[in-house]
Amino acid sequence: MNNPLDEYHWRGMMQDLTEGAHEAFSQGPRTAYIGFDPTASSLHVGSLLPIMGLVHLQRAGHSPIGVVGGGTGLIGDPSGKALERQLLTREQTAENLEGIRGQLERFLDFQVSTNPARMVNNLDWLGELRTVDFLREVGKHFSVNALLRKESVRRRLEEEDGGISFTEFSYVLMQAYDFLVLLDRYNCTVQMGGSDQWGNITAGIDLIRRMRGEKAFGVVFPLVTSATGVKFGKTEAGTVWLDPARTSPYRFFQFWLNTDDPDAIPYLKFFTLMGKEEVAELESALADRPHERAAQRALAEEVTRRVHGETGLSRARQATQVLFGGDLEGLSGEEIADVFSDVPSSEFPRQTFEGEGMPILDLLAESGVASSKGDARRSIQGGGVYLNNIRVEDVGRRVRLEDALGGRFLVFRKGKKNYRLVKLLG
């Protein structure tokens, strides 16, 4: 049995740990949990680091628990939030929870007999909690004076008109209680999470010490940042989700492939299971031959394979090759449909393109390639518009049936990466 904290440490993914945590893992198998917020029906790449935390834990022979905050999600964690949150309905939360469960199953082994991963919903116990019992048993152990000093609460108290509701103010009690319940039910003695969870985690540790006289531990992972200061997990297209319906495997793959050089090695350590030697090799490859981007490629392939499977990866790869390899000639209609399935598309009736065809400016504006005809005109004049990968030179050009690939598709591109598929209907 290995100590997962050593693994975290060399990977640079351990921001902080409570006293005695390292020794605790050396003594024998432990059960540890991480909570996931069910504010959306999918996790995004921002949750990937904690998930990898659970993965390493399980590989080291310990038991991971993923807690989906069906109950706490109904309350809202004030940590890191400037404003009071919109409350989710129970139905929304339940739905989101299902999505998240499916995604965690891609990372953790729920089948092994020795240390299977578990997935629980804290609504199971928070939902049936009686107010009076809770206030007597749990509330007693929390000092309002201490709560008021908490960073997350204090910031909100200083807000002029925002403030904090009693609901969110009590959030930390809920999360602390979660830890206690998990200790009782699963002998779970470790809680992990993002660094913003430190306060919530230590609150749970305190509660366990007071109510059960036991020692529990906490480990927090750093906030993933990028060297250029861009918020990790966001692209022009928005958040990068794990759900293929929200972020296609192709875009997901591209997200990782586009990692900046300085981030590539840290990310390999964070998000793949590669060992030290492999990472070191890629590091020197990146230093010697940066243009090959071996590290980014490996990163993109590993992570995409894990999240979207072998099929998702090969589709993403194929799409990448076609989109950046250049040649669209010779592709069948089916191949185009497949490769461009990830690309935003619009549909036009076939007769639009019959005879004289449609002026390209109108088509660009109406299909959403450009925001207006003026924009379309300027983009063409600037040399930034391509039809079927051939630069459009003439602003007055018309698009006709002969332009359609396989008689069915028009592939527009603005710039290097922005594709748009126009489908001919009828």
Next chain:
RNA sequence: GGUGGGGUACCGAAGCGGUCAAACGGGGCAGACUGUAAAUCUGCUGGCUCAGCCUUCGGAGGUUCGAAUCCUCCCCCCACCA
């Protein structure tokens, strides 16, 4: 309630009777270079039937041949004073 300062394009910010679709900076988009990078350089960045026309400078009126610019009223912000 009093006094002073303001509201300009995605954001910040100039302009203070015509030469203003509005300087400059940021952001965004595109081009060149490259590694689908960073940095850099270049162009574009209200709409259209695009060498021209139309709608914009908090809102509504007015003065003027002509207003983002002057006047009146209204709305909203900020600073200081009570």
